[in-house]
Amino acid sequence: MIEAQVQSTADGAIVYDAALGATPTADWFDAARWGALGRAAGGRGAVCFVETPVGACALRHYRRGGLAARVSADRYLWTGAERTRAFREFRLLARLANQQLPVAPPVAACFRRHGLTYRADLLTRRIDGTETLAARLAQGRLDASLAQRVGRTIARFHAAGAWHADLNAHNILVGADDAISVIDFDRGRVRAPRLAWQQGNIARLLRSLLKLGARRFDGFEARFWHPLLAAYHDAMAQRALAAPGATS
Template identity: 45%
Template sequence: MSSVKQGHQGAHSWLVDAEVIPDLAPQHFDIRFWQSANLITGHSTGRGTTYFVHHNHTPLVLRHYRRGGLIGKLLSDQYLFTGLSRCRSFQEFHLLNWMHAQGLPVPRPVAAHVHRSGPIYRADLILQQINKANDLHHILCASPLEASQWQNVGKTIARMHQAQIYHHDLNIHNLMQDEEGKIWLIDFDRCYKRHGTDWQPQNLARLKRSLEKESARTSPYYYQPDDFTCLLQGYHQQLNGNPHDKAAN
């Protein structure tokens, strides 16, 4: 997109969609800036804390990159710097920017940040918040999805696969549904374009495992094996039909 600009200030480097934040500075990646301006509207917790903020009446999501697993206990939010183009925030921004331009149902990227300190860096990402949406895990904790909704989930995943997008962590928490029933995919850290199709069944299997895991440990949880059958029906309908099938939106 022509509105994407790159900036540098001391140890800070960033990419920004200047249409959304024309005056971006490193302070925009510091949650204390938003707190002092009383612009935080909420937060969610996972590997780290994700904050929901407002900028010029635009709802945004601010996410700081954190490591998971055992290494996360040692390094927390530190990554080895091997060049800006290889930094996780810059890679995710560029991938999301391309997908958004293709009309795929992903959040619009607003800004990516890298803060270097010697051989390591820390990173942040700002996204435009998906309007009135909730992740499917929380929805399934409260009520079941209809067969047509599961089919739309499958169609959305198929559209990603048709675009050769590999989602590294395809689980039920990273799928969202807005109030109009549109399915969205989020969290594209470590995701990339991947050739071939051999990896796609494993991608779907990962999602199925996450559903089975949540179903086993959460009660109530409105998921049945037949639901995944409906998902696969929508997935194959999309693959065998028009790649730009509006029903997937």
């Protein structure tokens, strides 16, 4: 079980897993340090892979997107420690990991306050031996079996009320054994299960796949998308029947 512990720093605070066996310090979130002292590799966006004192991790620096990035690339409005992007994502990931959902377990998160703004970073466990669903699509390696695994995994998150703010093909990881994980829960939250947001998640994933050229994949809908939807709806139906108070 991940138990969050918070400690103050000179200009902010760090929340971390109390069971780490080590206490993270501010320099754990300095990508330049790992470039000099650890094995670092550039990742998608602001993510790099680092070797920390507690093992291999992914380090993400929070960056703004869209029009907001023109004002500031990585500063956010300060509204309190527990409302920072890093603390919220850490606590959400801890909750999901403690429910045995396939996420990258959080290691630590920090913010550094600068007056009315802050910057933030997140360390999660690195999930080795995976590639993104987007990479599988680019390689033409989509099939019904993989689709069913993806559909069932999304159903597990939805049944738990886990809403992903940007469910796309880059945020779904496929392991060597086709085990599925979901990453990047920035701005995500736990919501009461409702068809509207659940279907919105599914629609967002489809838009992502189509944008990446899924229609060029021979039989995409019949060989991948329809099996994904069938597995998703079947898993949701089974969980509804198994829920306390359900009637047959």
